[in-house]
Amino acid sequence: MSSILTVLFNGIAYGFLLFIMSVGLSVTLGMMNFVNLAQASFSMFGGYVMVTAMQSFGVPFLASLPIVFIVIGALSIVVERLIFRHFYNTDDLTQVLLTIGLVFMSIAIATYFWGGTYQRIDMPSWLTGQRAVLGLTLETYRIFLIAIGAAMAIILVLGLERTQLGAMVRACVDNRRVAGACGLNTDLIFALTFAIGGGLAGLGGALSANLLGLDPNFPLRYLVYLLIIVSVGGMGTISGTLIAGLALGIADVMGKYYFPQFGGFVIYVLTVACMLWRPHGLLGRQT
């Protein structure tokens, strides 16, 4: 029994990790309707900012997280103003080609500055090892992931789906000209949303680096997972991303425990089945 509960706990933690990693993409892709594959690169740079802050400047781990959010948020505004805003009205394929090109450039940039090897990531001692909770031995870092993932989910759902800002973003996406005519500063809103999406991606990279490792190839390795979560969850919904992350996370860990011979296969089967059943994702809106 304790095995099953431990596996379930690990699955939930992995689900939150998937959510944390992909929520940034969910914001830009879903809410802004912009296919930004370079979101995975923002995640990677988020990881590098954390590592650099911790190792070169001695910043504690928790304090490095807001720094990551701000730095990567600012970086994404720069990229948005310089490059992306010229492509808002182009078709999906153009955006895919543009942003996958940026992914390759980001790999070269990371290799140039930080080298081709994996980074050493040292978590503070209070986040390592295991803890006894209700008779189960649970990994401390996974407990932390669940806590921070849940907090992020609540803040985002309330903040982006229920506030005026969220409404303004959706208005801009649905019809930019009319939104502008109503007096909304569409450029500002897009840039701001983009910064939030980028900052979240950076945070995802920083939080996942401990479990997934960090090297220049990070964006290409995890891009597939980001896309799976966002499309299964449905474009433009934070809660959909959360549900998809949790469902696939639990299925993946359970699958590996009960049917190790099918191992990593489960997540893909579920994705295909889900896309056949609901092509717009679990909570996706028909467009």
Added chain:
Amino acid sequence: MKIALSLLAAVSVVVLSGFNPSGSSAQAQDTVKIGILQSYSGITSLGGQQTDSTIKLFMKKYGDTAGGKKIELVRRDTTGPNPEVAKRLVQEVVTREKVQLLIGPDFTPNTLAAAPILMEAKVPSFVTGAATTGIVGEKSKYSTRTFFAVPQLCKPLAAYAVKNGWKRVFVAVADFAPGHDCEKYFIEALKEASGTLAGNLRIPVSNPEFSGYMQRIRDAKPDALFIFMPIGELSIGILRAVNDSGLKASGIKIMGTGDITDETYIDAVGDAALGTITTGIYSTQHDSALNKEFVKDYVALNGAKPRIGWGAIATWDAMRMTYDALNAQAGAKFDPEKFVSYIHGRSFESPRGPITIDKTNGDIVQNIYIRRVDKVNGVLENVEIETLKNVGFK
């Protein structure tokens, strides 16, 4: 008068080199071109970087001529395990650049793709980065392996575990061809040593999440866990997972081939790697004068990072044999047959310890070291704790 003499000399040089057709061919004979086919880009670029650093050190120490011939390097980027690219590059360097020797290509699929061309063109090559059994031998008699063969690393830990009283062993390998090979060799050796298989797992090569597997291993209650993973993300991931999940703390001994604690990546694993027992062909900690000198010179020239890995030692020994073989045929035209017959069957002391190149096969016989990860001066190192002498490649 002096001026007239040197003018005459200059003219005669021009005349000789310009108009004598045999002059130009003599010129070509005075160099030996070595093709270096390694990965210089993408995630596998550390391999190429390490090869270059090693060759640079070797040529700095022993000069750029051997047996009176100037060594000229022709570098090409295989871009990773990519047989079509490797085949095209081998064709190019052999037919157009006319290389007489080859270091590489790296990776098993690349090595297999290159073999028929090298055989036909009679170009001796060194396998410095591919470990699959049987890729040197009959069908590539001009090849010499200075790396290792999978069984050398996969078999010995079975007997070692049983000897230490860890009778129930769980086996976890990466789900790809070398992983299946290693699994087979280890389980056979475990049976021979009368140990028990507590269970086995094949883990997909693209796998960011290990916790389900960790729980399964824990449920099987083994004495020890044997791991075979390729160098890189999987090795880092599984060692961290073994530590984070508490498997290691519960007393299960963690063992594996040296790939999982490779020096170039071990710092990314961090203290989670401590205590891991592995088999290896080379550790920078190897206690010999030759190795101390090698490590000191390498670090002085190339810096402490990236750290020295097995690719470096395999390249070093390839260069050592190349220079010795060229010296042995000094003054004569380069002869690939003589080159290979000089090398095959040779034994010598390498910084890793004594090695022998098999006479009929060109494969390597070498000492295998059982190592434990310890901190030496604050750095994670593979410390050799036992030596298995002259382990064969089958």
